Amino acid sequence: MPSPALLSLDIGTTMGFAVAREVLISEMRPLDATSYSCWPEKLLSRRKGERPSARPKRLRDALVSLIASLRAGEFFAGPCDVTIIYEDIGFQKGHQAAMVFGELRGVIFEVCETFTVTHEAVHPSTYRQYLFGHTGPKEDEVAYLVASLMGEHWQGETDHNALDAMALLIWKLATSTNEKTGEVPGLFAPARWCPSSATRSALRKQVQAARQGR
Numbered sequence: 001m002p003s004p005a006l007l008s009l010d011i012g013t014t015m016g017f018a019v020a021r022e023v024l025i026s027e028m029r030p031l032d033a034t035s036y037s038c039w040p041e042k043l044l045s046r047r048k049g050e051r052p053s054a055r056p057k058r059l060r061d062a063l064v065s066l067i068a069s070l071r072a073g074e075f076f077a078g079p080c081d082v083t084i085i086y087e088d089i090g091f092q093k094g095h096q097a098a099m100v101f102g103e104l105r106g107v108i109f110e111v112c113e114t115f116t117v118t119h120e121a122v123h124p125s126t127y128r129q130y131l132f133g134h135t136g137p138k139e140d141e142v143a144y145l146v147a148s149l150m151g152e153h154w155q156g157e158t159d160h161n162a163l164d165a166m167a168l169l170i171w172k173l174a175t176s177t178n179e180k181t182g183e184v185p186g187l188f189a190p191a192r193w194c195p196s197s198a199t200r201s202a203l204r205k206q207v208q209a210a211r212q213g214r
Helices: 054-071 095-114 124-132 139-153 160-175 197-212
Strands: 003-010 015-021 036-041 080-087 118-122
Touching (some): 015 160, 054 080, 118 124
Parallel strands (some): 003 080
Antiparallel strands (some): 003 015
16 A cells, blocks of 8 residues: 655745655654655746746646656655645735636646545645744745754755745644544644744844855
8 A cells, every 4th residue: 555645835936846755753753864855846937938838737747747756656665645735825916926826726736636636725824823933934944944853864955945845744744633543743843932033033044054054
């Protein structure tokens, strides 16, 4: 029987992808390097001379390829039954942005229904409030949180699109009910207990210093 896996999407001009097997994440037991992967891809940037349908097609092709790879066991040790989660941004600034997001959401629906994949839309404020204690985290704050929870196994991806996708995935793993035990893992998020602006500024400085030291 295939093991469960989660694929999270941060929809934007540069798409953020993160995928992990459904294992418990905590300070004592972070995901190891064989249990997750995250990366950015410039799927949705406008390219000169292309047709309007080109960007949705690139997203569809990428999702189909990822689903096939997970089910074939190419990501982890053995085939996985994938669930897709993605940011559901109900309000878009501008008519054009709303049309584009609606189109991309339709692509996700179509792929999931065609390939029998469970999918879930999550509003950004839902997972951000849980992880950070507020809904407006800065890029460096997200990087600090993800690196802290992943521990020494974190591979150091710093693109904010990939990090946002990873934060969404961590929230899902931390709040999902275990079908076997009926328990919710829960998660201690370092930034959740110190949402003051002074503390967030200190976290950003720590991340910046770590990046400069590489």
